[in-house]
Amino acid sequence: MKRTVAIGFIGATLDRLGKGAARWQKWRPSIGLCQQPDLLIDRLELIHGNDARDLGLAERIRADIAAVSPHTEVRLQQMELRNPWDFEEVYGALHDFVSAYPFDTEREDYLVHITTGTHVAQICWFLLTEARYLPARLVQTSPSRRKDEARHPEGSATLIDLDLSRYDRIASRFRREQEESLAFLKSGIATRNAAFNRSIEQIERVAVRSRAPMLLVGPTGAGKSFLARRIYELKRSRHQLDGRFVEVNCATLRGDGAMSALFGHVKGAFTGAQNAREGLLRAADGGMLFLDEIGELGADEQA
Incomplete structure (x- = not known):
């Protein structure tokens, strides 16, 4: 059976929610991803910045994941981004990361966690995955309803496969809209x-x-x-x-x-x-x- 490997940025804001014991009642996406009852994460490649604050958060997230999902290995991946909102810089850094990563598709399935990171990073993940530079599916995590968050801080996860042949309704909608435009003209x-x-x-x-x-x-x-x-x-x-x-x-x-x-x-x-x-x-x-x-x-x- 293949191992499941997730890759994603640390959530500089969302993963930092809660202090002390109260943090266990907060939805933190990187930790919630590893708590899904029907999605076993064998390894998490956690990308973080290189300053002391980011490194400290990454170490804390790794320790918390070990507490709730001891079978999950967390590898910290340092990535220096001067401006995480600069598309050219982020895309270049992620392209370099993907090019150097030792993918083993015969033994491992890969997921890209798109909930964390800036919107620019999310777009870059999508482009790299769609172009098959990343042999992966996307995974999006989300919190439980506010009144249930304390009881279910893990939230939920949704897998997104960019093989559009599986999304016939979307494709047919595009075709229908184009046909309507042609008929209009x-x-x-x-x-x-x-x-x-x-x-x-x-x-x-x-x-x-x-x-x-x-x-x-x-x-x-x-x-x-x-x-x-x-x-x-x-x-x-x-x-x-x-x-x-x-x-x-x-x-x-x-x-x-x-x-x-x-x-x-x-x-x-x-x-x-x-x-x-x-x-x-x-x-x-x-x-x-x-x-x-x-x-x-x-x-x-x-x-």
């Missing part, structure tokens, strides 16, 4: 035209994942204006835009008036500028500016 009109469907799929992928400008190409009357508004409404429904949809036919922008229409002007900026003008770019700030027939914009105006 097509205004609910089903079609078997493969080229059209491919174009809509590409537009949907770009629209919901990028803030870069988009160029819609097609003859006059093909529906570019309608599609642009649907893209705006789709992005707005995803909380990517909160401003207005502003449309302008570029064939009407000529000479100095083009600069004024796009960027606005203050009163008296030039002869005839009797009032200030906001400008289309300012009007569309936070939203979408659709430059219809942009090919009709003169070369001088484009420059």
